[in-house]
Amino acid sequence: MQYYSLNGHSPMVDFKEATIKGQAPDKGLYFPREIAILPKEFVKNIEEYSNEEIAYRLLQPYIGEDIEPGQLRKIVNETINFPIPLKEIEPSTFILELFHGPTLAFKDVGARFMSRCLSWFASGHDRKIIVLVATSGDTGGAVASSFYEVPNVEVVILYPSGKVSPIQEKQLTTPGKNIHALEIAGNFDDCQALVKKAFADNDLTRKLFLTSANSINVARWLPQQVYYALAWKQWPYKNEPPVVSVPSGNFGNICAGLLAHLSGIPVKRFIAACNANDVIPQYFQTGNRISKPAVPTASNAMDVADPSNFIRILELFERNLDNVKAKVCATTSSDAETAATIHEVFQQYNYTLDPHTAVAWNGLNKNRSHGEKGIVIGTAHPIKFPDFVEYNTGSKLAYPPSVQSLLSLDASSTQMKVDYPDLKEFLLAF
């Protein structure tokens, strides 16, 4: 499969180059030249296929010959080696639980797929790939866990000292081996600025095989299609496709869902459920895309001012907003609504929502007609946001065993000032 840049000024590349580069030289996002249509028989009989086979069939056309079939199957199997259940909460509302992976959030799937693809591509080179990322919390954990002990790859994660949660810090600082945590005496923007300097430093990029694990990378975006196929596999009303509500920040997840749908997975319509960061709901309403700074909310992984994947959604619909609106509605929930949703769902169904999933639950209920059946995409385990969740349910959460053992591990990180020469020296030591 070939990929072109959505900015239109860079040459086409194959999957391998799109993955290693992350972004096109003209700063555009890469986009596949074709949508791979799934055979009707496959969609109709999806219940007969294993999760691994479904994932392989969805992804193989986008990788093409860049990874040979046996290796790709191995990568796919390692990517989804945890359960992804569709749970019925009440007769017309289901939750697809995407948070049973190692870091208890759905980003595990994309990060695991990407790490293994990069490792495979690096194995043909004489140099190791160095993945350099700045994190404000969640991404770093998914990246650290996904790349842990993956051959041929070293990972350097910059995080702001004192500004990530204790669980998040443990996720970054306890793996060791090929995962290197740099605790920066600054804020997230300082971390990001250091990383940007490194990528712009030609002297450094000549000497090192440097790449980012950015969320716009095609190898993180494309595997998310699999969620929607696995939801369909488990959907009990095959002659009545679901309305699917997706908690959306950077719009990568919902965009992958739309790609899966255009490939043949039945969905009645999508709901892009946002928090108070409502640039896209506003755009749907007014036709104007204004820019405003991100505001902090309880669903902080969705506090995105300018969702970078939205341009991919437009591309899927001939760059025409009205075409998008025929399939997708965009909605917003305040923190007060999110809190009330967590409270009510716990009271009525004894089910604990995390704040992101609660935004999608509320978005579904505000935007469906009576009797319409729907799926809420559950993106994080509530234990990742214990204070907000416990306050609104009035009930203490139990720590899953994986988190308990994580908290007892020894941490190790390198402390660093906001100083580019120090970072460069650190990187050149690899």
Ligand SMILES: *Cc1c(COP(=O)(O)O)cnc(C)c1O
């Ligand atoms: C990243 C994230 C989201 C938003 O996903 P996008 O693909 O950026 O729209 C939603 N929920 C959780 C828990 C996340 O970590």
